[in-house]
Amino acid sequence: MPSCRFCSSTYPREQFIHGNGPMTQVCVRCGLEKGLVSKEDAANMYDGGLGSARLQTLARRYSIFLYIPLLWTLWIMVIKDVQPWGLYFLLILLALTLLTPVWFIYRGGQYSGDMARLTPAYDRPKGH
Ligand SMILES: [Zn+2]
Structure with missing residues (x-):
């Protein structure tokens, strides 16, 4: 570069x-x-509107990795010792944690499409 x-x-x-x-x-x-x-x-x-739209797309893609640790922390601090809800929420949380990478990969195409749509056209000069 x-x-x-x-x-x-x-x-x-x-x-x-x-x-x-x-x-x-x-x-x-x-x-x-x-x-x-x-x-x-x-x-x-990028102008302001385009910049914020790109940031929103990026945030939507990666925010799940912020929520998962937050939910685990909440589970440990609040609901772990509550019978029987602690166990139920543990199972839900486990499923969510295991499904997140699959969902992340599955949505990859949509994300690159959105980013391409939000990137202004640029004609590469000859020789580059
Ligand atoms: Zn410069």
């Missing part, structure tokens, strides 16, 4: 502006800040 001349950050090729001379190896963020491109040209510089 190339790195930006100004901020030295490493990004995928999609995050760089097109052009030669002063526009070589400049990321979109620096390109906008130095006035090398207009905001319309830098379509891959």
Whole structure:
């Protein structure tokens, strides 16, 4: 992956502006800040709405891994010693924990589709 001349950050090729001379190896963020491109040209510089939509998609995909430990903690702290509900919830929790990776893999295609839909079109310059 190339790195930006100004901020030295490493990004995928999609995050760089097109052009030669002063526009070589400049990321979109620096390109906008130095006035090398207009905001319309830098379509891959995500606007606020698109950014939050992408974050939402990402959060929806990974939030389950936040809930599982939380539910286990709640079970241990609150309901473990309650008869017979402790046992019932333990079984539900076990099933949920075992099904989560399966569900995660199953939903992978949907996730990449959503992310592709939320990624602006970018035409790669020749030679890259
Ligand atoms: Zn930069």
